[in-house]
Amino acid sequence: MNVNDYFYELPEELIAQVPLKTRSDSKLLVLNKLNGEIKHKKFTDIIDYLHKGDVLVVNDTSVIPARLYGVKEETKALIEVLLLSQIEGDVWEALVKKAKKIKVGTIISFGEGVLKAKCTKVLNDGLRHFEMIYKGVFYEVLGSLGEMPLPPYIHEKLEDQNRYQTVYNRVKGSAAAPTAGLHFTKDLLKKIEDKGVILTSVTLHVGLGTFRPVQVEKIEDHEMHSEFYMMSKKTADILNDAKQENRRIIAVGTTSLRTLETIMTEQKTFKEISAFSQIFIYPGYEFKAIDALITNFHLPKSTLLMLVSALSSKEIIFNAYKEAIKNNYRFFSFGDSMFISNE
Template identity: 60%
Template sequence: MKTSDFYYDLPEELIAQDPLEDRSSSRLLILDKETGKTEHHIFKEIIDYLNPGDCLVINDTKVIPARLIGEKIGTGAKIEVLLLKRKEKDVWETLVKPGKKMKVGAQVSFGNGLLIGEVIEVVEEGNRLIKFHYEGIFEEVLDQLGEMPLPPYITHQLQDRNRYNTVYAKNEGSAAAPTAGLHFTAELLDAIQEKGVDIARVTLHVGLGTFRPVKVEDVTEHHMHSEFYQVDEEAAEKINRAKDGAGRVICVGTTSCRTIESAADETGHLKPCSGWTEIFIYPGYKFKMLDCLITNFHLPESTLIMLVSALAGKEHVMAAYEEAVKERYRFFSFGDAMFIK
């Protein structure tokens, strides 16, 4: 299976640069995974496709303002640091640009010295472990100095940083948003619950590995970065109840999907657990938990389009993407949605 099998042509003007004013007014492409048949709707109409007894699985991670711009102490060179993973209280794995200037011992100052970062180790692929020095509470300093780490295809900063978080974001720790969840409003979630659909909250802190380009031609040789996930007792119970009953397990986003597929045992059940996952889902994968998926439109040749193809079949997915391009859907993080049923 080749990476190039997952390529499609996308006109640049279809890459959404801003979120819509009303989250739930995005467009929604419905894809039947068995037949490949498609329908076109508005996102808030998703409720018509959810049934009492179904379980909607949402990822309640919260994106932190993880992008810091500072100056190298001693030379004044501009340095950009992206926080990826907290290793211990004040030590983070980071992505540093330009990395060559930041050897072990190098220091960078943010906000005229409000925050000082020191490189303590060079890790794989040029990432750096940085220890931070500051006064007060780290999260408050970060809130003051950091910017939202928007994907490179979004060309300007957000006016309202809350728009890069879901309305149910709670547990801080992501370097990128679980973007399928951006379409939900509190009102829509309330209406879904009133219909008799269970909502289960899981957590997966999204790292940039999710968006890392696949650089190998043979898909199976690609290695995913690890991401931290957590499933509590209440979520496991709700998901198992749908699985054992007549309901469906419907994941909001690829991150929720990867969480429950990582946490499931061989019998297709969940136990409360937490840990690190490097699960890579591509065609040929047998889903243990997930029945349906709400997701956005993903980059060509990405691990995300491979995951979606594992669920609905590559031919169906690539044909649906072609149709979405023809119908002028909006793509990627702030774009429109797809429901694979």
């Protein structure tokens, strides 16, 4: 399969630059993945498509202020660093602009030395490992120096940083938000639970694997970057019960989906686990864990567009995107939503 087959034209004005005033005011495109039938709804209508006994799985990761601007100690050259994932202890993997300047032993200083990063390993594609040197609590230091790492297609300033977090964010560690969850309010989640839908969570810290562009011509040649995930025993038990009783498992976002599919593929059952996922889902993949997906609209030629195409078909998904464009849906991180199921 060729990556260019997953290109589509999107008017620039449909790329959402800011979140809506109210999270759940976004549009919802309801798609039958089997026959391609489309319904145009509001996101609050999602409750009508969820049934008693369904399990709704969210990603409770929390976005950290992962973008740092510092100077190389030797030369005072300006360096931008995006923290991607915690490797172990104070060692982090990061994406560096002007990466050629950063070699093993190079020290970058942030906030006049309040935080320092010493390069311990050089990887390809601008990636480096850094040992973080600081006093006190790391996330407090990071909170005083870092910026929320908004995607490059968002050019407007985010007035309220909490709008790039889900209302159920809990576990610090993401370099990007699991954006399908941004539409939920606490009130809407309560109404969903009151209907008899079971809400549970997994954790996947969103890193380069989720948003790294595909730079090869053949899709099969693309290698996903690994991302850390966790599942609790409580969640595993809830999901195994649902499977046994043939109740639907609905993933909120592609990160939740990838976590569930990774565990089911590798373990053959849901279980308490923490590990790293490199799963790459594209058409031809046989889903083992989930039945339906709540998701946003994804970038052309992205791994996420390939993933949703695998859940239905490329033709049905591209037709849905065409309808969304025709109806002025807002796209990408702060954009509108889509519910893909077999109903």
